[in-house]
Amino acid sequence: MTIPIIKPVIGDQEIEAVSEVLQSGWVTQGPKVAAFEEAFAATIGTHHACAVTNCTTALHLALLACGIGAGDEVITVSHTFVATANAIRYCGGVPVFVDIEPDTFNMDPNQVAAAIGPKTKAIIPVHQMGMPCDMAALVAIAKTHNLPLIEDAACAIGSEIKIEGQWQRLGQPLGDIACFSFHPRKVLTTGDGGMLTSNNKKFDATFRLLRQHAMSVPDTARHRAKEVVFESYSRLGFNYRMTDIQAAVGLLQLQRLEEIVATRRRLAMRYQQKLAPINGVQVPVEPSWARSNFQSYCVRLPDGKDQKTVMQTMLESGVSTRRGIMCCHLEPAYEHEPWRQGSSLRESEKAQNSSIILPLYHEMTDIEQDIVIEALGKAVA
């Protein structure tokens, strides 16, 4: 038996909810999606929440709503899942990669200001592995340069940040739009799925239009209509609809958010304590104004330890791990394609090559966690 990197939290309730939807006669973007959006907005504390197929398409719609088009530059990090940079390229935009802070693995605000140029049209900070970015600094930079700020909060459902002395969940949003993921590797799951949150009514209306081919009258409205209605298609749109099957699962997952985050944080704190005595292993740093949901728990290996060897040794002890977050600019898909280097990417490359992600899941027992700790200790000894 191998200890997995994550296990989704899915109970009988979710299974029942799925059968109910299947029996109801309405299976996509209907009443369950509307209810999930409403519950999500209330949980996060935002005005609008719009459900879509996944976080990649959420980022795509966010960029389109901000008017990103051919040749426009968008500042983001290379040290992220490739979806962030790909979404910029879907719009014909050019990702401008800046480096991360070594302690939080998040976008370094000092590099952002320096990378802004005449073609810069937006900034996408990534709350990497659930750790909130330094939004106070990033919002100030975005305001100074009048640039929209799109938060890639794919991993950050339930993470909190302290702003002006008050704790709040990420996604109100502090920028203009936040994008969430419900992939099984994240904290809540609907199989696949995504959500855009915003306090801007116009943005929200654009997401709703574009997620169903810019259709003037949604199917739900035509279904209810007492008179025949013909729809029209005002611009190029997409099929980014979430199904009611997914939303029914999401509604139940959302009810467990607090409990899931509390458990993940307890396990993360236990890792912090128990890993401290292992020579040279560096645990994640949580700034005083941040409370991560610890979607991933990433440690830096002691200097000189080979990442792959450590991971292989741990796998042989029955523990799966993953390498640190990838760097987009090092992938073949970015080799000949347009992107610009906004700063040195030394810390990003170092993080990819010298850190590993340890197992962390809701149902993890202390005994399982001790097995991971022991396996890591042996592998780096």
Ligand SMILES: *Cc1c(COP(=O)(O)O)cnc(C)c1O
């Ligand atoms: C997972 C992830 C995404 C993509 O989310 P999907 O829902 O799988 O499309 C985007 N950005 C980051 C940082 C992620 O971790």
